[in-house]
Amino acid sequence: MIKTRINTRFAKVSALGAAALVTVGLAACAPPQKEGAGAKTDTGVKVSEATSAADFGGMDKLVEAAKAEGELNVIALPPDWANYGEIIKAFSDKYGITVNSAQPDASSQEEINAANQQKGKSTAPDVFDLGQSVALANTSMFAPYRVAVFDDIDPKFKDADGTWVNDYGGFMSIGFDSTKVPPITAIDDLLKPEYHGKVALNGDPTQAGAAFAGVVMAAVSQGGSADDIAPGVEFFAKLNEAGNFLPLDPTPATIESGQTPVVIDWNYLNGTESQKVPGWQVMVPHEALVAGYYHQAISKDAPHPAAARLWQEFLFSDEGQNLYAKGGVRPVRADKMLLAGTADRATFGQLPIIDGPVTVPTQEQTDTAKEYLSDNWAKAIG
Structure with a gap:
């Protein structure tokens, strides 16, 4: 899955989030990074190479190191997006760490590009939140890095060494303004x-996760699958030929103004x-x-390697996972938390109830699909 926002991801700005964030630009004159990346933990391990809180001497020592970075x-x-405004504020308030938020509208690929461009600078990203x-x-x-609750996470949702871990997810849907289009x-x-000129897809599927x-x-609906997305590309080609596909990335402004009355x-x-x-209604196609x-x-x-690791601990903790659920996404530890009684049941009760087989593309399927899209998407909607 690939992430997207304005231009490539659906970004929304709230008063809560805006107050909690300090925007960092990506100027070429950004200062060099400080000694945090080269520091050592109390156990003698380089902070940038710590693979668990134990390498710091325990969670308290990790918190101490992260606070020192500040x-x-x-x-x-x-x-x-996924309640990140409240999540960032909660983390900052809990640990007294300033959270610098760069390019909230960027795509997953732009996250990687920024890391490469800013490598060695104090403004480089510490962490990533990426589509598959x-x-x-x-x-x-x-x-x-393996968080304290690493064993709670199903193996299919993580790399065995913690190189990456799924944090939250959701289901594809079609949102529509019932005052402007039929149900x-x-x-x-x-x-x-x-639906002529009314159907918008959130981003470019060669770069954007929602798209x-x-x-x-679309592929599954047309008899295809995660192994064969050609029917999905063909569907969008038909949508484009009919004049129904709207080549405009949706934003809250375009939805609220009526420019994009149907959004995938x-x-x-x-x-x-x-x-x-x-x-406005939302349909998850069964x-x-x-x-x-x-x-x-x-x-x-x-x-800020210690702060980066503490951020991971927070996101996967019960507190962080409940905050994700509050944003309407399904936390990766949802099942374990429900069994343990640590889930906020009122919040979890608002998540979609899904009956039937669910398609979750694997790495191999994603790689194959990505290659197919690279060769065929532009031709389909050109």
């Missing part, structure tokens, strides 16, 4: 004349618009259930 650089985390394809193509840039009950409805999953969803996106992103647009998880990783060149 800052954390995150990138591509819109405040209203981009994450798996760049694992050499990540530092292995949508199936994916094939989008081909009808009533990538949207093509997979993750359920938790489409869901936020129901509070702002009268008549004939083509597609889910995906994002990949959390630490940059091996993180200028």
